[in-house]
Amino acid sequence: MTSTVEIGQLWIPDSLDADDAKDFLAAVEVSRRVRMQIWGTDDLAYTPLEKLLELGDPYERQVILVARVDGRIVGTVDIALPLADNMDLAEFTLDILPEFQRRGVGRQLLEAAEHFAKSEGRTMIMVDTNHPAESLRGGAEGQLVPGSGLGFVPLASREVDFARRTGYTLQHIEQFSSCALPLDSKLVAELEAEAEDANAGRYRLHHWTDRCPEQWLEAVAALENAAGEVVSEGSETAEAEQQQLVFDAAVLRQAEDAAVAQGRRTVVTAVEHVASGRIVGLTTIGVLAQRQDVVFQDDTIVLQEHRGNKLGLLIKVANMQRLSEQFPDARVIYTWNAPENRYLLTVNKQLGFTTAGVTGLWQKELPNMGPRVTSSE
Template sequence: MTDIRIEQLHVPDNLDGEGAADFLRAVEVSRQVRVGTWGNDDLAYTGEELLALCHDPYEWYVMLVARLDGQIVGRAGIAMPLDDHTELAHVTLDVLPSAEGRSLGRRLLEAAESFVRGENRRVVVVETNHSATELQSEQEGGGDERLLHPAAGPGALTLENRQARFAHNAGYQLERVEHFSSCALPFPAERAAELLESATASHGDEYAVHQWTDSCPEEWAADVARLEAEMGQPAGEGPWDVAHMREAEEISQSTGRHTLVTAAESRASGRLVGYTSISVLGKRDDVVFQDDTVMEDGHRGRELGLRMKLANLQLLARDYPNPHAIYTWNSAEDTHLIEINARMGFTVAGVTGQWRKSFDPGD
């Protein structure tokens, strides 16, 4: 008889301590799932990264594991903010392909939901990841009647997809579809020169570029906070000001992560009108992530975003030359940034579905 157990995983103090073997096994399960989805482990947590996440003072991170005949073959990571948005819980599910077909994902999700409801969390958010190859195969075999459209923005996922069908059947609503793309590094010098020439021809010397790493210079702090508040924060994320921005910088640096920023100043107004950022992980230096690119509406369409991104890649190459790839996510409706990324040589690797389930009475 097959023995299946769902239990909370003890988080060790370090990777050499008591319970470290089970913790590292859960890390390996997560890594293998990402290799199966994307073909590499670039998006997988290292043991050091996940351990740091579990000890984050601003977010309570709990792991449940599924054991099959004593062996860990699945995990549910539960992230619960401790400062803002204390009604939320983000759940990440990983089950080894070899263990699928035994309802382990369903049992892990039900256990995670029970746990977070016991902590008075009313909203659970989960993600599903879909490679471009997988999506193409499914779209060729399914009709429009099998498509799920998100509550916000364009894009769709098909119920032919196992993950999408799982989330849908578990009572989750598809909120948003995001494009996931990558670009090989180092960035070709010839391509950079060609794109920079085009950008310069579009806006001349109307803007000055400023750069920094980790901490925004005080002279630009109010401008960056304003841009973030006006353009960069999703609805419902609450107030954003300089104090909040400084706290976010401290949290990022406490994990060993570095943030590279390139911002554009309008020479006419003397204030920042846009910025872009890249994250360098603290525990691995072979991949990096393109984060926010924010621009005031009146300055769009002049290839300023392209110029900022190129300058930030130059800063990355100078200070962090080891990454072999840069990854980014974009909302499907953000066609402007998707077009810029395509011009730079980013290729679509797939999409991520954002799903939401509310436990509020009446929802």
């Protein structure tokens, strides 16, 4: 006899110690187990406190739906609704316990999430599928290529089959890479010498953690705005094509404050073109509040007219060194790049990054329900 699947919205407790936190903890554990299944590690899983802090993000509203079988939470879908830009977008993260996959739970959760997104006026849905490196072997006949860009996902994947059957179209691929920390000191010396020889004293490095110095605030905001015009790390592919938040000094400060409020640390190295006094490149690494052994490469931006001077290499080596000094427990750094971003992929290879897998970004357009009508009663 098939058990009934019950779908409902997850209650978010005020704290993890609250009497009503049990379901929240169970939902976070579902996501952790799914990442263990995919990657063989829970490096990419939120701790319960990290997830609770993330739900306070002022730039997006998050709603979590859960699927229960016999009262047990066996699946979750995290619905992220941007609040500052891309107001037609909803991003889903769907997780089903391994033992409950291929039983219709995922389809019911996804349908419920789509209905919720439509009720919120969102018409474009993005979901991702994740594929470890060992699943990418084989010939072209077993590959599904995206609508734009390079790369592929394996046709044999359960996730790929599910996305296609539920009406999603593969749009882009992101290459997922990792690098052990700290970097070897001999390698660091060699790469620093190579980068310094190339820039010949024409550039100067600046460093900070969490908050940009006031003197560079406007310059960094301008650089962040230029990220959509250059090939950058951490903001490419489908998201780079959507309407982006326009940065100014106030918005940058708000973003910094939001990160600090969530307990996150940000290690930054910027590069100044000495002759013009302009900041022309920037790289950031994010450190989570609860897991400082696992860190994430965020934006790396180098303006196009300053390419060819090894600036990407220069700032990334310096920033990874600063990271290890400030956060000595960091043992691995992860990053995502578009496969066509040869510039940063080459830099990452020099640093010792290896491919851990790929993420497929899928899209589905929902029919517009029209404007929502609110009652004055």
